[in-house]
Amino acid sequence: MSIIEIKNLAKSFGGLSAVLNFNFRLDENELVGLIGPNGAGKTTVFNLITGVYKPDQGSIIFDGEEIVGRPPYNICARGIARTFQNIRLFNDLSVLDNVKIAAHKDVSYGLLSTIFRAPAFFRGEKQIEQESLKYLEIFKLADKKDELARNLPYGEQRRLEIARALATGPKLLILDEPAAGMNPQETKDLMNLIEWIRSDFNLTILLIEHDMSLVMGVCERIYVLDYGQIIAHGKPEEIRNNKQVIQAYLGEEVE
Amino acid sequence: MQEKKRNWLSFGGEVLILAAIFTIVQYAITAGLLNQYYQINLASMVINIILAVSLNLINGFTGQLSLGHAGFMAVGAYASVIMTNMLGYPFIAGLLMACLAAALAGFIIGVPTLRLKGDYLAIATLAFGEVIRVVLQNIDAVNGPAGIVGISRLTTWPWLFGAMLLTILVVVNLVNSSYGRAIISVREDEIASELMGINTTSYKVLAFVFGAMFAGLAGALYAHYFYIIKPETFNFLKSFDILVMVVLGGLGSTTGAVIAAMFITVLTAVLQSFPAIRMILYALTLIIVMIYRPQGLMGNRELSRQTFGRIWGGRK
Numbered sequence: 059m060s061i062i063e064i065k066n067l068a069k070s071f072g073g074l075s076a077v078l079n080f081n082f083r084l085d086e087n088e089l090v091g092l093i094g095p096n097g098a099g100k101t102t103v104f105n106l107i108t109g110v111y112k113p114d115q116g117s118i119i120f121d122g123e124e125i126v127g128r129p130p131y132n133i134c135a136r137g138i139a140r141t142f143q144n145i146r147l148f149n150d151l152s153v154l155d156n157v158k159i160a161a162h163k164d165v166s167y168g169l170l171s172t173i174f175r176a177p178a179f180f181r182g183e184k185q186i187e188q189e190s191l192k193y194l195e196i197f198k199l200a201d202k203k204d205e206l207a208r209n210l211p212y213g214e215q216r217r218l219e220i221a222r223a224l225a226t227g228p229k230l231l232i233l234d235e236p237a238a239g240m241n242p243q244e245t246k247d248l249m250n251l252i253e254w255i256r257s258d259f260n261l262t263i264l265l266i267e268h269d270m271s272l273v274m275g276v277c278e279r280i281y282v283l284d285y286g287q288i289i290a291h292g293k294p295e296e297i298r299n300n301k302q303v304i305q306a307y308l309g310e311e312v313e
Numbered sequence: 314m315q316e317k318k319r320n321w322l323s324f325g326g327e328v329l330i331l332a333a334i335f336t337i338v339q340y341a342i343t344a345g346l347l348n349q350y351y352q353i354n355l356a357s358m359v360i361n362i363i364l365a366v367s368l369n370l371i372n373g374f375t376g377q378l379s380l381g382h383a384g385f386m387a388v389g390a391y392a393s394v395i396m397t398n399m400l401g402y403p404f405i406a407g408l409l410m411a412c413l414a415a416a417l418a419g420f421i422i423g424v425p426t427l428r429l430k431g432d433y434l435a436i437a438t439l440a441f442g443e444v445i446r447v448v449l450q451n452i453d454a455v456n457g458p459a460g461i462v463g464i465s466r467l468t469t470w471p472w473l474f475g476a477m478l479l480t481i482l483v484v485v486n487l488v489n490s491s492y493g494r495a496i497i498s499v500r501e502d503e504i505a506s507e508l509m510g511i512n513t514t515s516y517k518v519l520a521f522v523f524g525a526m527f528a529g530l531a532g533a534l535y536a537h538y539f540y541i542i543k544p545e546t547f548n549f550l551k552s553f554d555i556l557v558m559v560v561l562g563g564l565g566s567t568t569g570a571v572i573a574a575m576f577i578t579v580l581t582a583v584l585q586s587f588p589a590i591r592m593i594l595y596a597l598t599l600i601i602v603m604i605y606r607p608q609g610l611m612g613n614r615e616l617s618r619q620t621f622g623r624i625w626g627g628r629k
Contacts, residue, residue: 110510134510150613151494158491159498159591163510165491173483173492179490186491260591 061230061262062107062138069106069114076102077157080116084230089256089263091273093297094107094283096305100266101143101300104232107204108140109133121229137165139228141219149208153199153218156207157158157190160225165188178188193221196255213244219253224259231255233265245269249276274298282306322574335474344472344527353354353376353452356538359473360531361574362479365558366567367527370484372556373564373613374493375520376500377427378435382528382555383443385447387547389415389529390536397537404467408476408533415529416522418445419613423521427514430503442552451546460543461536468538476534485567487523500565562601568616 060083067080068305076099084090105111105119109130118125123127125133133252148156167182194200197217202210207218223231236252237245249272256263267273273280274294282290282297284306290297297303338355340349348353364382367628391412396407437563450458487493498506499513507513509614536542558577580598584591602610 110508111505129512130504130507131510131512134508140508142505146502146505148498148505150501151497155494159494159511160509161508162491162495162594167491169487172492173486175486182491222509 059086060084061121063087063119064107065117067103067118068114069102069111070114073125075286077106077113079287081288082261082281085263086262087256087260087277089253089278090179091277092264092266092283093268093270093273093280098283098306099286100283101234102286104234104266106141107133107232108138129193132169134228135228137221137227137229138232139226141216141223141233141234141236143238143294145215145219147207147222148219149206150223151207152204153194153207153210154187154190154203156218157193157224157225158186158275159287160185160222163226166281190225193225196224197221198253212239216240220251224255228261230262231265233263233267235266235268237267237269247271248272252276314593324438331478335471338474339470354578355470356468356473356534357582358575358578359477360535360538361555362525362535362571363531364555365562365574366453366480366484367524367531367571368555369559369562369564369570370488370496370520371524372548372559373566373570374488374500375496377516377517377521377525377563378431379521380435380437380549380552380556381422381438381440381442381445382524383526383551384438384445384528385415385418385528385550386532386551387442387445387542387544388408388418388525389532389588390454390542390547391449391461392529393396393533394464394536395455397467398461400433403474404537407467408530410623411533413529415532416526418529419522419525420518423518423525425519427517427600438458439549439552442547446544446547449547458544460541460546462544464536464540466538466540468534473534474493476530480530481567481571483523484527488567492519493518497565502599557599561599561609563611565613565614566609566611566615568614569609569611572611576610596621 062084064080064082067077068075069077078101092103094100101224102111106113109128111126113126116126118160120133121136123136125136129279148159151159166183166185167176167178170176171178171182190219191200191203194203197220199214199218199221202214208213208217220236224251233249233252237248240248252263253276255261265273265277277294279292280294280297281288282300289302289306290300292300319494338347342352368382371377392414393407393411394411398403402532422438422441426434426441429437435547449455455461488496495506495511495516496519498509499516503513532547532588554577558573559570561577562571562573580595584594587594
């Protein structure tokens, strides 16, 4: 069953069309990669799915419902969470608070309980804290829970972003270059982690990545985007030998 | 269990300290130890604390630059005086009406303007504050520019102290909750916040409404202490005064807002003896603080049980 189906999606900025005639579908529990040269429109696609941009045309059916035109927080509540290409953590807040904010949508107490510190408040806070710590433990960040997010090393910031996204309780997780700036060992660990989260949380994962070993290693299917259009789509080995893809990345052969 | 017991003990300690402050001041007033001059400054100080703490919720915690706080203060002041002086209701009804009217004004102005960001929001709220003032100037029922005089002095130390405690308690409890974290996440990164499932617009409005409500409360206390209100009192310079306190104290620190409000009130009172160079000294003080503490006196830190615990633990 498909979890998300995108049809004829288009978005242009001024005269430049960033995404054009974009068709795409993901089945439940799939792990799919979206690759393409710089400026191909990959992040724009992510921004369209998560509601940051409104598409000029096209439809996005997520979990059986049209989500085009809905605000980002609503799309998140429906079960799409993402990370960002250039990390966007809440820098001046603690690692734990970063995850707690993502867990806010399940808050169990009301404003009155908050102001009067009713028992419901303490129960709810405890629940949020335990829940958040669970995600930090998965990503081996629990012992850094009181550190400010800005003080974490780069690799850990990337992991915290994934933990935060997971805390929103998604069905579809979108990772925008999760391995950017990581060394080969970190990338390998991350690959294992991504596979593990998928099976443990029963998630569908879509990722953008430049690291071909990661993409080819974990993704079951790959879409290749160039100049805002899908130029190829298939299993990793098919993509590896696809002429058009090689051309998009390396340019044309000189006779 | 041990921790729970300690928490209750320190909670009891805090209540005792607050009760002591309240009783000592109350005794000093009734025994005539505080003359009129000190009493007036004390009332100003408490009103300034309420204003600074409430504006800090909007500017400091939510990160929305609002320059219309005096406008909400005016709404509260006029609403309460209409209730007490003109309609003859008791003071408490006036205070409640002030909170309600200002909160409503905050909602009405917040919903359309909070879509704007940064400078644009600042200008919109500034304009709103001025609109309130000009509207009041043109309503004959409240005497237009002349304002309302002969308001009975109903604001007493217990009311001031209670209102201040209530404001601080509500703001602190709100900020230290899941709702507060949602509000702070708007300041930290609005886009990330929205994509993590936070309805940023509604949390901005929430903070705005709470901030406006306490500004209204401050306005009501002000009106019933100083006998007279006129639209000119609540012009944009008043909004800037409050903003100065918030920035000086440190955006996002309630403790900072309280300390800065006390500091500015004392500074203003002291400088009144030097009318010729008063504004120069005032400005100089602010410039010096901003050069050496650009993040404000407290940054975004708070004085809390933990802080005192650390100081205590460090000495052992």
